[in-house]
Amino acid sequence: MLLNLTLWLPAAGFAALLFLPRGKDSAVRWTGLIVALATLALSLGLVGGIPSGEAGDRFVTDLPWIPSPAIRYHIGLDGISLWLVLLSTLLTPLSILISWKYIQHRVKEFYAFLLLLEFGLTGVFVARDLFLFYVFWEVSLVPMYFLVGIWGHERRIYAAVKFFLYTMAGSVLMLAAIIYLYNRTGTFDYGEILDALWAGRVALNRIEQMALFLAFFAAFAIKVPLFPLHTWLPDAHVEAPSAGSVMLASVMLKMGTYGLLRFCLPLFPQASRECAPWIVVLAIVGIIYGALVAMVQPNMKKLVAYTSVSHLGFVVLGIFSFTQLGADGAVYQMLNHGISTGALFVLVGFLYERRHSLEIKDYGGVATAAPFLSAVFLITSLASIGLPMLNNFVGEYLVLQGAAQVKFTWSVFAAIGVILSACYMLWLYQRVFYGETPEEVRARVRDLEPREWAVVIPLVALMVWMGTYTQTFLPKVSAANRQILQSASYSRQIQVRNAAPAEVADAR
Amino acid sequence: MPASLFPPAVEILRVLPEIILTLSGTLIMVLEPLTGERPKTFLGFTALAALVAAMFASALAFAQPGEAFSGMVVVDGFATFFRLVVLGAGVLTVLSSYQFLTREGANTGEYYALVLFSVAGQSVMVSAHELIMIFIGLEISSIATYVLAGFLRDDQRANESAVKYFLLGSFATAFVLYGIAWVYGATGSTELTAIRAAFAAPQAGVPVAALASVAAALMFVGFGFKVSGAPFQIWAPDVYQGAPSPVSAFLSAGPKAAAFAVFLRVFTTGFAPIGHRWEPLVWISALLSMTIGNFAALTQTNLKRMLAYSSIAHAGYVLVAVTARSDVGTAAAMFYLAAYVLMNIGAFAVVTHFSRRGERYQNIEDLAGLGATQPLTAALFAIFLLSLIGVPLTAGFFGKFYIFKAALGSDLVVLTVLGLLNSAVGAYYYLRVLVVMYMREPGEAAAGVPPLAGGLRATLVLASAGTLALGIFPTAVLDFARYAARMAR
Numbered sequence: 001m002l003l004n005l006t007l008w009l010p011a012a013g014f015a016a017l018l019f020l021p022r023g024k025d026s027a028v029r030w031t032g033l034i035v036a037l038a039t040l041a042l043s044l045g046l047v048g049g050i051p052s053g054e055a056g057d058r059f060v061t062d063l064p065w066i067p068s069p070a071i072r073y074h075i076g077l078d079g080i081s082l083w084l085v086l087l088s089t090l091l092t093p094l095s096i097l098i099s100w101k102y103i104q105h106r107v108k109e110f111y112a113f114l115l116l117l118e119f120g121l122t123g124v125f126v127a128r129d130l131f132l133f134y135v136f137w138e139v140s141l142v143p144m145y146f147l148v149g150i151w152g153h154e155r156r157i158y159a160a161v162k163f164f165l166y167t168m169a170g171s172v173l174m175l176a177a178i179i180y181l182y183n184r185t186g187t188f189d190y191g192e193i194l195d196a197l198w199a200g201r202v203a204l205n206r207i208e209q210m211a212l213f214l215a216f217f218a219a220f221a222i223k224v225p226l227f228p229l230h231t232w233l234p235d236a237h238v239e240a241p242s243a244g245s246v247m248l249a250s251v252m253l254k255m256g257t258y259g260l261l262r263f264c265l266p267l268f269p270q271a272s273r274e275c276a277p278w279i280v281v282l283a284i285v286g287i288i289y290g291a292l293v294a295m296v297q298p299n300m301k302k303l304v305a306y307t308s309v310s311h312l313g314f315v316v317l318g319i320f321s322f323t324q325l326g327a328d329g330a331v332y333q334m335l336n337h338g339i340s341t342g343a344l345f346v347l348v349g350f351l352y353e354r355r356h357s358l359e360i361k362d363y364g365g366v367a368t369a370a371p372f373l374s375a376v377f378l379i380t381s382l383a384s385i386g387l388p389m390l391n392n393f394v395g396e397y398l399v400l401q402g403a404a405q406v407k408f409t410w411s412v413f414a415a416i417g418v419i420l421s422a423c424y425m426l427w428l429y430q431r432v433f434y435g436e437t438p439e440e441v442r443a444r445v446r447d448l449e450p451r452e453w454a455v456v457i458p459l460v461a462l463m464v465w466m467g468t469y470t471q472t473f474l475p476k477v478s479a480a481n482r483q484i485l486q487s488a489s490y491s492r493q494i495q496v497r498n499a500a501p502a503e504v505a506d507a508r
Numbered sequence: 509m510p511a512s513l514f515p516p517a518v519e520i521l522r523v524l525p526e527i528i529l530t531l532s533g534t535l536i537m538v539l540e541p542l543t544g545e546r547p548k549t550f551l552g553f554t555a556l557a558a559l560v561a562a563m564f565a566s567a568l569a570f571a572q573p574g575e576a577f578s579g580m581v582v583v584d585g586f587a588t589f590f591r592l593v594v595l596g597a598g599v600l601t602v603l604s605s606y607q608f609l610t611r612e613g614a615n616t617g618e619y620y621a622l623v624l625f626s627v628a629g630q631s632v633m634v635s636a637h638e639l640i641m642i643f644i645g646l647e648i649s650s651i652a653t654y655v656l657a658g659f660l661r662d663d664q665r666a667n668e669s670a671v672k673y674f675l676l677g678s679f680a681t682a683f684v685l686y687g688i689a690w691v692y693g694a695t696g697s698t699e700l701t702a703i704r705a706a707f708a709a710p711q712a713g714v715p716v717a718a719l720a721s722v723a724a725a726l727m728f729v730g731f732g733f734k735v736s737g738a739p740f741q742i743w744a745p746d747v748y749q750g751a752p753s754p755v756s757a758f759l760s761a762g763p764k765a766a767a768f769a770v771f772l773r774v775f776t777t778g779f780a781p782i783g784h785r786w787e788p789l790v791w792i793s794a795l796l797s798m799t800i801g802n803f804a805a806l807t808q809t810n811l812k813r814m815l816a817y818s819s820i821a822h823a824g825y826v827l828v829a830v831t832a833r834s835d836v837g838t839a840a841a842m843f844y845l846a847a848y849v850l851m852n853i854g855a856f857a858v859v860t861h862f863s864r865r866g867e868r869y870q871n872i873e874d875l876a877g878l879g880a881t882q883p884l885t886a887a888l889f890a891i892f893l894l895s896l897i898g899v900p901l902t903a904g905f906f907g908k909f910y911i912f913k914a915a916l917g918s919d920l921v922v923l924t925v926l927g928l929l930n931s932a933v934g935a936y937y938y939l940r941v942l943v944v945m946y947m948r949e950p951g952e953a954a955a956g957v958p959p960l961a962g963g964l965r966a967t968l969v970l971a972s973a974g975t976l977a978l979g980i981f982p983t984a985v986l987d988f989a990r991y992a993a994r995m996a997r
Contacts, residue, residue: 022883066983068990069913106880135900142899145939149947157943161936168897168935172928179913179924 002049003059003077003126006042006089009035010118017112025107029100032111036093039118043089050082052475055483057128065132071188074129079476080331081125084258087338088121088251094455095243098346102242102353103151110151113143114243121251125258130178131188134171137219137255141167144248152239159232159239166232170222177215180208181267194266194487206270213271216264217279223256226279226316227286230309237305238358242349245301249308250342254334257315261327265319266487273488276320280403283320284413287313291420295427299358300351303428304344307384310417311337311392317414318399322488326402327481328474333395335473336466340383340392343459347377350452351432354445360428365437370447374433376456381425383463386418391466519576522569522583523635525562525591526628532558533624540617548615552606552963555620559598559627566591566631575637579699582637585992589842590634590769597762597849598627604857604967605754611865612752614660622659623758626652630766639688639698639778642770646684646734649763650677656758657751663866669750676733676743684730687723691778694719700777707781717782724779724786728793731774734767736760737827738796741820745804748816753863753870756812757856760819761849768826768845772838775830776996783833790831791923797824798930805937811859811870814937815852818896821934822848828920828927829911837914838993843986844911847895847903847978854892854971858885861964862957869953872941877950878957885960886945888968893938895975898931903978910986 013035020028049058057076065073077085095114103110120140127133141164149160182188184204185196196202204212222229233253237245265272290309297303311333318330350373351366352358367374383390386397396418404411448456466473520527536551543551570588575581601623609615629648636642654677658670692698694716695706710716732740748756779786801821808814826848829841862878862885863870879886895902898909908931915924960968978985 066981066986068983068987069910138900138905142894145942146946149943157947160947161939161943164939165932165936169929169932172932173925175909176912176916176924176928179909179916180921183913183917 010115013115055479075126079480084125092118117143147244148240151241156239159235163236170219173215174219213268220256220259234305245345250338269488283313283316287417295424321402323402329398336391343380363432364435367433369445522576524565529628533621536621551617584995586995587635589992594630600853601758603963606963634769665750680733687726690723703778731771745816753860765845794827832914832918839989840910840914842989844907847907850974851895857967858889874953876948877954879946
């Protein structure tokens with residue numbers, strides 16, 4: 001019930017906003033904020049319901065939606081979904097707050113779309129029926145398309161259309177694979193499909209498994225985005241309004257990595273393992289390439305966007321290491337990236353609101369003009385680099401160790417990304433916050449105001465909390481990961497066992 | 509015997525919808541000169557009432573399903589489903605026409621009568637179980653639509669459209685007729701079940717398979733034209749662009765649905781035994797339709813022309829379902845056509861509303877800023893466009909999903925993948941309309957849009973409600989389609 005409320009409250013807020021009269025901008029903002037905060041409060045209530053160290057879904061609702069083909073409204077929550085849901089319910093109110101003054105044009109639609117986006121994102125993380133999952137997956141696409149396209153910067157339309165088409169091209173292949181699985185197993189219910197595959201009631205041959213894996217993988221890899229499918233990301237991030245960039249980077253990219261972990265590994269364990277070396281190489285290339293490209297960006301938002309390519313590479317590396325540490329690190333890194341990159345986009349947005357430029361060369365000496373803003377930016381940068389005691393360190397460390405268990409060279413190359421991240425972040429910081437203060441910066445850049453403090457405090461607090469006391473988060477994640485990894489290897493044993501009778505027959 | 513001179517009441521009941529439509533059409537023709545200069549609003553309402561009454565009559569007839577007139581007409585689930593679809597298309601067309609006709613100074617009773625006759629023809633087509641009846645229905649429907657396409661006599665484009673539609677259309681009908689002749693020659697019958705029996709168990713010495721293949725090919729040409737499937741789609745863009753917008757809406761909905769109904773009935777009943785022979789033909793046609801339609805639509809600047817190409821692409825999706833040659837495929841085609849009628853008439857109704865007198869504004873660019881100047885119209889249009897793209901929670905998505913489910917069920921993996929990639933291509937041109945509507949500053953055209961009122965408002969609200977309802981709760985319609993699909997075997 002609590003999960004249903006968390007899921008549907010934003011949808012109700014969306015509908016409510018649509019029926020508010022035009023022109024009442026203040027009422028719209030407050031309604032949006034109250035709905036988002038109420039959703040956050042509800043979602044916090046979910047934490048207690050997920051026991052540490054125990055896998056399996058809680059808060060399950062399983063109702064028939066369409067009797068035939070059997071599509072169910074089946075939602076549930078485990079340790080991985082929990083934190084990702086919380087990430088989206090946390091960042092939505094923050095996105096509303098950062099847009100408070102920035103969005104002055106078609107205010108009603110803006111907040112309505114933000115709430116619809118929250119609904120879609122939450123839905124993706126809790127859906128336990130493949131059809132339902134696909135519905136939420138696509139539904140989250142539409143509001144983001146409008147957020148980028150209507151309220152973005154100059155090249156917003158190009159970016160919005162590119163974003164939509166890239167995602168759509170990937171997801172239609174996933175749809176084909178989902179339908180194929182349905183035709184084979186007779187159900188969309190994720191648990192039932194897994195049961196059928198494990199018990200050997202439905203056996204996919206090697207080609208089938210590989211084709212289906214690649215179809216799912218295409219959709220997820222575009223969303224992550226995995227090198228070389230990342231080209232939509234810098235455009236979308238740069239052109240989106242701050243709130244759009246935050247939601248896109250922090251939550252939406254996690255749809256891809258979540259999908260890889262949740263669906264690709266357990267459904268197609270053999271194909272996943274066979275492709276893993278290739279995928280890992282792409283991930284590592286992404287880590288280094290993203291970092292190198294970020295280093296030379298003249299535009300702050302684009303720089304942060306490319307760091308996402310790099311950071312998400314770590315997540316994919318962790319997932320495809322097939323180790324407990326790697327998977328835990330991957331999930332932790334999803335959350336970390338959500339918090340710290342989200343915070344970076346928030347802060348860049350603050351700078352843009354003041355100076356109306358995203359070009360690094362237009363800045364300098366912001367530290368003297370706005371010391372608190374600079375301090376927060378520094379903490380966030382350090383977190384993003386992976387400084388111990390801050391959140392990213394934990395995730396990156398776990399991923400690197402997990403990868404090292406499989407192949408030490410993977411870790412070596414991936415670690416280059418960590419070093420490079422220090423280069424680009426510190427260099428960015430130096431150019432923007434130190435040095436001469438140009439007149440325009442001095443005149444326009446004020447320090448944080450209370451509304452902005454309200455946005456950054458929870459984010460910074462989380463960076464420290466997640467960096468120092470992982471016990472709050474990791475045990476719940478580990479349990480869920482253990483189950484996923486188990487299923488990814490268990491079905492391999494089953495297939496070996498299935499092969500046994502044939503040998504016996506031969507022997508006879 | 510006197511009893512055989514007059515058919516029993518139940519047989520009359522089984523063709524009651526057609527009787528209502530024809531009589532009402534004639535009544536409107538008679539009333540038209542009598543009203544003289546007075547406003548003709550009530551003629552529109554008469555047509556509307558006739559269509560709604562015919563819907564009830566279809567339901568009533570379905571309460572006692574069975575054959576009528578020695579097997580020429582059959583009232584079964586399949587017929588009833590499509591009767592309701594074409595009648596629904598008629599209702600939406602009449603609703604969306606009233607303002608258009610007043611605006612263009614052409615609000616005469618003939619228009620409504622022609623719509624009723626055309627729908628009557630389609631209703632005959634979908635309930636016919638015999639090739640000659642199918643042909644008669646096709647002709648009744650077509651001749652009325654030829655006139656409708658050129659209804660604005662002073663409009664050059666409309667005239668061009670009508671002439672093209674007439675010439676090519678009659679050519680295509682001739683193919684159907686020739687195909688019927690071959691079937692009759694091969695089997696000695698025009699009744700579909702008898703034809704199937706003859707094809708399934710050929711007599712010795714008669715090259716039935718060859719004859720049947722020729723017949724199937726000929727009829728495929730005719731039906732392919734009527735459903736605007738490639739490679740017989742050339743006429744569609746010109747005709748849709750030139751015809752009055754409400755008529756274009758009607759052409760892309762009613763006649764198309766009826767033609768698909770006949771296509772399904774003839775090919776899955778009569779030609780079922782040679783299914784493996786015509787399947788590759790339809791396979792190619794499906795792929796060509798989707799690809800040509802989608803790629804040609806990418807570059808269009810005229811909204812009506814773009815919707816015309818998109819309708820070719822959508823015909824391709826339905827042909828995918830036909831290629832599946834299964835009950836699921838038939839049901840999927842039926843569901844998709846119902847969905848398509850709603851979303852496409854809705855989209856064309858927006859064009860009707862927006863284009864204004866003389867249809868001045870029908871370029872995509874003209875829509876700039878409609879989202880700001882008329883949010884409701886834009887939002888409803890957005891629903892239709894998202895449904896045409898195939899975004900979940902709309903009828904278009906569920907329809908497409910079900911089509912490709914059927915296709916995969918029949919192991920058409922390649923066609924499915926190509927079809928789905930096609931639908932991603934298609935997303936581009938629909939998105940472009942959304943872009944213009946929502947992401948551009950209002951231009952001169954969008955600033956002066958009249959308020960959305962009356963029949964057009966009703967059309968848009970009904971069609972969008974239907975689009976969402978079929979997308980979120982498809983069960984009722986889907987179950988009926990699945991039940992009805994078995995009748996087409």
